[in-house]
Amino acid sequence: MRIEPFINDEQxxxxxxxxxxxxxxxxxxxxxxxxxxxxxxxxxxLIPDSIVVTDKRLIFCKPGNLGLTTNFEIYSWRDIKEVSFKEEFFGAKFTAVPLSGENLTVDYIPKVEARKLYQFCNQQLERGKEIERERSLEKEKSAKPQNEIELKPVIGEPSQNSFDGPSVPVQPSIQSGTIPAPETAKSLEDEITLKLQKLRGLYEKQLITQEEYEAKKADILSQL
Structure with missing residues (x-):
């Protein structure tokens, strides 16, 4: 893995x-x-701690035994409640709050790195929330029963002619069901969900930037 993209802030x-x-x-x-x-x-x-942000996990790397070993504390983004940082005289203290267990903290993170670390972590947390919202919409959609229209024939009463001969039955007629108008709100919800899925796909394939993704997402959600 090339390190050049990850030492722009003097790491x-x-x-x-x-x-x-x-x-x-x-x-x-x-x-x-x-x-x-x-x-x-x-x-x-000599042996600094470090924090790695991936698009799936948050990883704390803490060396031990004079750098001969490394203790990795790894959390998926769905297990992280929030992150925060506090600028101090020397650097900043970065803290991640998991849904369960103790908080994870690393101090003396350079201030510029701490700000960007906070930014990237929140982007991943927001992305995780968006995925969960989309999953909830899909579950609600699949849980809704399909509207079925049952057509039932209505049998007319037989008519009698003026003679005493056999009665002539009236041909059965089919009573047409009334098809409800399309549910506009549901159609709009499906359309927005589809747009969000396509937009997320473009972003994950790196066909659009983070700024373009956020701007377009806000524009789509404003249609709700």
Missing amino acids: DPKTAEKVLGKISDMLTPGEQVVYLAVQKKPAVT
């Missing part, structure tokens, strides 16, 4: 190369690294 190249080398062996098919933040203490940081 330590040696640490970045070491961490990304280990992370590349842990990525699932289609998973991509979005950002890397590296701890930088006021004194020389």
